[in-house]
Amino acid sequence: MNxxxxxDLLLQHSPALIVAIPLLGAFITPLISRxxxxxxxxxxxxxxGLTASLVFLLASDVFSGNIHTYIFGxxxxxxxxxxxxxxxxxMSAFMVIISVILSLIAVIYSWSFMKENxxxxxxxxxILLMTAGMLGMELTGDLFNxxxxxxxxxxxxxxxVAFWTNKAKSVEAGFKYIVISTIGALFILFxxxxxxxxxxxxxxxxxxxxxxxxxxxxxxxxxxxAALAMKAGVVPMHMWLPDAYGKAPSSITFILVGATQASLxxxxxxxxxxxGGAINLSSISVGWILVIMGIITMLLGVAMAIIQTDFKRxxxxxxxxxxxxxxxxxxxxxxxxxxxxxxxxxLAAMKGGIFHIMNDALDVGLLFLVAxxxxxxxxxxxxxxxxxxxxxxxxxxxxxxxGLLAVSGMPPMNGFASKLLxxxxxxxxxxxxxxxxxxxxxMLLAVFVKVFHSAFLGPALPKFENVKEVPKSMLIAMGAIxxxxxxxxxxxxxxxxxxxxxxxxxxxxxxxxxxxVIPSFTGxx
Amino acid sequence: MFILExxxxxFQTGSGFWNPVxxxxxxxxxxxxxxxxxxxGNKEYKKKTGQTQAFLSGNPEYEKEQMHIKSSNIYWGxxxxxxxxxxxxxxxxxxxxxxxxxxxxxxxxxLFIVLIMGENLVGAI
Numbered sequence: 001m002n003x004x005x006x007x008d009l010l011l012q013h014s015p016a017l018i019v020a021i022p023l024l025g026a027f028i029t030p031l032i033s034r035x036x037x038x039x040x041x042x043x044x045x046x047x048x049g050l051t052a053s054l055v056f057l058l059a060s061d062v063f064s065g066n067i068h069t070y071i072f073g074x075x076x077x078x079x080x081x082x083x084x085x086x087x088x089x090x091m092s093a094f095m096v097i098i099s100v101i102l103s104l105i106a107v108i109y110s111w112s113f114m115k116e117n118x119x120x121x122x123x124x125x126x127i128l129l130m131t132a133g134m135l136g137m138e139l140t141g142d143l144f145n146x147x148x149x150x151x152x153x154x155x156x157x158x159x160x161v162a163f164w165t166n167k168a169k170s171v172e173a174g175f176k177y178i179v180i181s182t183i184g185a186l187f188i189l190f191x192x193x194x195x196x197x198x199x200x201x202x203x204x205x206x207x208x209x210x211x212x213x214x215x216x217x218x219x220x221x222x223x224x225x226a227a228l229a230m231k232a233g234v235v236p237m238h239m240w241l242p243d244a245y246g247k248a249p250s251s252i253t254f255i256l257v258g259a260t261q262a263s264l265x266x267x268x269x270x271x272x273x274x275x276g277g278a279i280n281l282s283s284i285s286v287g288w289i290l291v292i293m294g295i296i297t298m299l300l301g302v303a304m305a306i307i308q309t310d311f312k313r314x315x316x317x318x319x320x321x322x323x324x325x326x327x328x329x330x331x332x333x334x335x336x337x338x339x340x341x342x343x344x345x346x347l348a349a350m351k352g353g354i355f356h357i358m359n360d361a362l363d364v365g366l367l368f369l370v371a372x373x374x375x376x377x378x379x380x381x382x383x384x385x386x387x388x389x390x391x392x393x394x395x396x397x398x399x400x401x402x403g404l405l406a407v408s409g410m411p412p413m414n415g416f417a418s419k420l421l422x423x424x425x426x427x428x429x430x431x432x433x434x435x436x437x438x439x440x441x442x443m444l445l446a447v448f449v450k451v452f453h454s455a456f457l458g459p460a461l462p463k464f465e466n467v468k469e470v471p472k473s474m475l476i477a478m479g480a481i482x483x484x485x486x487x488x489x490x491x492x493x494x495x496x497x498x499x500x501x502x503x504x505x506x507x508x509x510x511x512x513x514x515x516x517v518i519p520s521f522t523g524x525x
Numbered sequence: 526m527f528i529l530e531x532x533x534x535x536f537q538t539g540s541g542f543w544n545p546v547x548x549x550x551x552x553x554x555x556x557x558x559x560x561x562x563x564x565x566g567n568k569e570y571k572k573k574t575g576q577t578q579a580f581l582s583g584n585p586e587y588e589k590e591q592m593h594i595k596s597s598n599i600y601w602g603x604x605x606x607x608x609x610x611x612x613x614x615x616x617x618x619x620x621x622x623x624x625x626x627x628x629x630x631x632x633x634x635x636l637f638i639v640l641i642m643g644e645n646l647v648g649a650i
Contacts, residue, residue, distance in 0.1 A: 176622050183626055187633075218641045226633040236628045239618055285639060300614065307604055307611050309596045348539035383596030388589075412545035412552075417536060424538050450599045458593035490545050493534040 007057070014058040015070035015086040018096065019136045021051045022103075026128035033121030041111050044124045048104040048131065055100045055135075059093040063502045067516045069141065085203055087141030089513050090502035094354065095138040095265045097499070098361045101484075102258040103131040109369055109477035110251040112470065113376055123163060130156040130255060137262045141517065143192050143274075144202040146266065147185065150231075153259050154181035161248040161256070173247035180240040184227040191220035191227075205517035208274045208510065217275075224270045225289070231263035234327065235297040238320045242304075245316035250372020253312065254365045257319065261357055264323065268330055268507060276510030290331025291426075295433065298324030298440040305447045311371045311381045311455065315364065318407060318447060321440055322360040328437060329353020329422045330507075332429050337508065345428045350504040351496055352421025358500075359406070359414045359488065366403035366481045367448075370396055373470040373478065374455060383454040390456040392467040397456050399478040404452055406485050408445035414485050417492035 001009075010017070025047035033040040062068060073083030088096075107127060114120060133153030140146050158181065162174025196202055198217070199210045211217055230237035241260070245253045271286055301321030308314035333350035336342040373396045374389065375381055390397040406413035409420075419441060426433040469475070488495050506513065514521045536543045570576065579586055586592070604611055 176625065179622050180625055180629075183629060215641070219637075222633060222636045222640055226629060226636055229632070230629050236617065237625070237632055239620075239625045239628070242618075243620070285643065289636065289639060303610070304614055304618070306600060307615070344539050386596075387593040411543075412548045417543060417545075420541070420543055421538050424540050428540070446600065450596060453594070453599060454596035459589045461589050461593065463590075490549065491532050492543070492545065493536040494531055496536065 010054065011057055011061055013070070014054045015068055015088050015139050016072070018051055018054050018058065018100075019086075019132050019139060021047060021054070022128045022135065023132040026125045026132065029125045029128060030121045033124070037120065040121065040124060041107070044107050044128065045104070045111075047128065048100065048107055051131070051135070052100045052104050055093075055096050058088060059097055059499075062088055062090055062093040063498060065502075067512060069516055084145050085141045085517065086139045087205065087513065087516060088139055089516075090499075090506040091265070091268070091354075092138050092506075094358070094499060094503035095262065096135050098261060098358055099131065099134040099138060099258040102255050102361060102365060103127065103134075105365075105369075105477045105480055106251045106254045108480075109254070109372070109474050110249075111473040113251055113372055113474055114249065117163075119163075123160070126156045126160050126163075127252075127255065130160065130259065134255075134259055134262045138265055141204050142202055143195065143204055143207065146204075147188050147192060150188065150263070150266075151181075151185055153262065154178065154185060154231075157181075157244075157252075157256060157259055160252040161244045163249055163252065164247075167247070170247040173243040176240050177244045180230065184231045187223045187227040191223040194220040194223075203517060204269070204274055205514040205521075208276060208514050209518045209521045209523075211275065213275070221270070221275060221286075225267060225286075228263045228266040228270065229293065232260050232267060233297075233320055233323055234293050235300045235320065235324075238297070238301070238323075241320055242313050242316035245319065245368070246310060246313040250312070250368050250375065253316075253368045253372075257361050257365050257368070260319075260323070261361060264326060264357070271330075271334060272507040273510045273513050276514075287331050287334030287337070290327045290334060291429075291433065292331075294324045294327030294329075294331055295436050296324070297321065297327060299436060302440050302443040302447065306443060306450070309383045311374065311383055311386070311451065312368065314383070314447065314451060315367045315371055318367070318444060319360070319364045321444060322356070322364055322407065324440070325356050325419065325422055325437065326353050326360065328426060328433065329356060329418075332422075332426050332433070333504075333508075336425075336429060342428065345425050347501075347504060347508070348421050349425035349429075350507065351500050352418050352425060354503050354507075355418035355421065355492075355496060355500045356415075358495075359418045359485075362481055362485050362488070363403055363407040363413075363415050366399060366478060366485065367407060369474070369478045369481065370400045370403060373399075373474055376470050376474065377467045378464060383451060386455040386464075387458040388456070388460040388464060389467065391460050392464060393456075393469050395469055395475050396478070399482050400452065400456065402482045402485055404445075404448040406489065408448060409441040410445065412489050414488035414492065414495075417489065417496070 029040060029044060032043045058068065068088040070086040071083055114123060130153055133149045133156060136149030137146055137153060140149060158174045158178035161177050162171045164170040192202065194216045195207050198214065199207055201207050201210065233241035245256060248256060298321050301317050301324060305314050305317035305321065308317060329349050330353035333346045333353065336346040377393060378386065380386055406415045409415040423434045423437055426437060511521065511523055533546060
């Protein structure tokens with residue numbers, strides 16, 4: 001077997017391997033942990049590195065226009081046997097890239113950040129499980145399987161949020177997270193039962209091809225949007241998010257951003273793919289619901305952020321505001337999709353919303369890593385007690401400035417490019433929407449300038465006299481994210497053309513996704 | 526071979542465009558001007574003299590902690606003038622898991638009304 005054959009083989013099995021490798025790695029980690037801590041850390045990094053390589057291999061093929069399917073069970077779709085089908089289009093590939101990058105960077109960061117903690121075998125096992133769950137949610141083409149991966153992600157995330165069990169608030173945050181996740185998951189399961197009862201199918205493409213938009217389908221749509229939006233942290237169901245993000249170790253908060261976005265991906269998959277054909281008549285109302293949710297999420301998130309004094313809680317509310325932009329972009333796309341005169345606007349809005357998913361993960365993620373670095377160096381998260389750290393932590397300060405500018409949508413950072421797409425497209429829909437979006441960005445800038453002043457500027461405080469820069473692994477992790485932010489900011493056309501636009505088209509042309517499983521399907525764009 | 530051209534493409538947004546490379550060039554030029562201007566002033570600077578001491582109109586200098594404006598005091602005017610807004614927002618965030626679940630039910634009810642009953646109403650009209 002030559003190299004080309006091996007690559008072809010890996011590519012063919014990559015949808016399964018991308019989930020299987022971290023899943024198996026999770027179970028091997030406790031065993032390796034018995035040998036040596038360093039060996040375990042290297043093993044986890046290599047496991048996620050290998051997963052990332054497969055993700056990029058698969059994504060490069062998917063972005064060139066192919067849709068990959070992978071069937072666990074009988075290959076003959078006509079046979080009535082239990083099978084699970086993974087289906088990877090450009091939107092799925094886009095999401096798995098984000099998830100795997102976040103997980104890989106988080107374990108590199110954890111090497112130093114968590115070294116003083118005990119129970120790290122469980123910590124790394126849970127990270128790998130959480131990663132497998134997120135990747136599974138984004139790759140699966142089966143609705144029940146989506147629910148299973150959602151549960152894997154939720155349970156491992158809740159345990160990781162509560163990892164610092166010596167802190168009562170962390171345990172409380174973990175408890176809140178698992179309760180909210182379970183409530184959401186139950187309603188998702190209920191909606192899956194509604195589909196199964198009507199169409200005798202669990203496969204998304206199959207349901208999408210058969211959906212009649214009956215009264216029960218409408219109920220299922222309500223349940224799915226509400227439950228997944230809650231998991232994504234959409235206002236007013238966001239209240240678990242600052243608790244969980246604020247109290248989890250920063251490395252975990254960084255991956256949680258990806259887990260939240262995996263739920264948001266679920267909302268988009270439901271609205272565009274499963275209900276893609278049926279929703280046409282009511283897409284204006286569904287689109288407007290997403291737009292209104294987006295605006296409220298944006299404004300409330302940023303308003304709450306401005307009055308926070310806890311570093312991580314403040315960033316968490318900033319993250320809530322950022323989710324609003326994604327909803328606004330995608331919602332606008334859904335609203336104008338039916339209007340033939342506004343096709344270009346719809347595509348621009350979709351591109352903006354999707355590009356912002358990646359930018360949000362990088363920008364907010366970097367800020368969380370910086371918050372973790374400050375906690376590592378000072379053991380302090382209250383902004384009222386911090387100050388003058390730019391003197392002692394020069395690299396961390398630079399990374400914070402990059403994150404600050406990016407998350408506020410300041411040129412020339414990546415956040416500006418995606419927000420510009422959203423501002424312009426929403427302006428065509430209604431100028432007031434873009435005014436709200438710009439206002440929210442200005443307030444986000446004000447929020448993070450406050451953080452910058454409180455934590456990094458001001459006189460050198462005697463209590464932080466001996467504070468030193470964080471270890472190299474944390475600097476490498478933050479540096480890697482900062483570098484990606486700058487590259488995405490400087491070359492947005494390259495990113496949008498090669499990654500974002502295929503993902504937007506995958507959502508819009510939902511018929512291709514369905515036809516990959518049901519070749520006889522004739523609907524869809 | 527590394528191809529530079531795609532990297533330098535102007536970002537088309539549909540109804541506008543954006544070229545960050547030009548923006549970066551402008552920032553570099555601005556920074557160069559700053560460095561040149563700073564060079565003019567450097568000659569007068571004397572380390573460890575009265576120039577580097579904090580001057581507070583003859584008043585004694587406070588402790589370092591007291592000199593730093595705390596996070597809670599930044600935007601005080603803004604938050605104080607909109608106190609009613611921020612107070613009501615804070616009240617929503619009770620930290621109680623039952624309230625979190627209640628908001629989920631409320632949103633589900635609103636979606637139900639808009640998506641199901643709303644459509645039926647529009648259909649009837």
